[in-house]
Amino acid sequence: MRNGAAILLVTLAGCAPVQDGPPAAADAAASYAAAVLHPTTGSSVWGTVTFAATDSGVLIRADVSGLAPGAHGFHVHEWGDCSAPDATSAGGHFNPEASPHGAPDGAERHVGDLGNLVADASGTARYERTDRRIALGGANSIIGRAVMVHAAEDDLASQPTGSAGARLACGVIGIVRGAE
Ligand code: CU
Numbered sequence: 072m073r074n075g076a077a078i079l080l081v082t083l084a085g086c087a088p089v090q091d092g093p094p095a096a097a098d099a100a101a102s103y104a105a106a107v108l109h110p111t112t113g114s115s116v117w118g119t120v121t122f123a124a125t126d127s128g129v130l131i132r133a134d135v136s137g138l139a140p141g142a143h144g145f146h147v148h149e150w151g152d153c154s155a156p157d158a159t160s161a162g163g164h165f166n167p168e169a170s171p172h173g174a175p176d177g178a179e180r181h182v183g184d185l186g187n188l189v190a191d192a193s194g195t196a197r198y199e200r201t202d203r204r205i206a207l208g209g210a211n212s213i214i215g216r217a218v219m220v221h222a223a224e225d226d227l228a229s230q231p232t233g234s235a236g237a238r239l240a241c242g243v244i245g246i247v248r249g250a251e
């Protein structure tokens with residue numbers, strides 16, 4: 072895990088986080104993006120998340136450790152800024168369509184709503200699903216935004232956060248490969 076994170080860190084060095092306005096790469100869709108999740112203050116949650124463009128959507132894979140066993144809210148947040156000790160600098164859920172919070176497969180959801188990671192007894196969570204709402208270019212682009220893991224389960228209904236609680240790990244999403 073640590074070696075993988077180091078490799079991703081080298082790959083992502085030089086990606087400037089998006090602070091405001093549309094991502095700089097919004098017009099040129101990427102084919103592959105990734106984030107390294109870093110623990111917030113008091114947390115020991117680390118991980119990596121990758122996003123691959125496919126014909127049926129964006130394939131998301133996450134590998135996260137240091138969690139309490141059980142479900143943990145997992146979202147893309149609006150701003151690529153994990154600098155605050157509690158990661159509140161990343162803003163709320165990425166919601167370009169002004170929709171209510173919801174389930175990843177629900178009719179109404181924030182674009183950034185990815186449901187939950189589920190950690191096993193050792194505190195490790197693996198997540199793999201293809202999402203049709205997030206994108207690596209255009210209005211729903213997640214490039215330069217933040218991916219977040221929470222302390223509590225996202226109930227997929229409470230507004231506007233799913234009652235997912237504190238932010239345990241945050242990573243800025245950067246382009247690994249451009250469109251091919
Ligand atoms: Cu979140």
Ligand code: ZN
Binds near residue numbers: 172173181184231
């Ligand atoms: Zn949401």
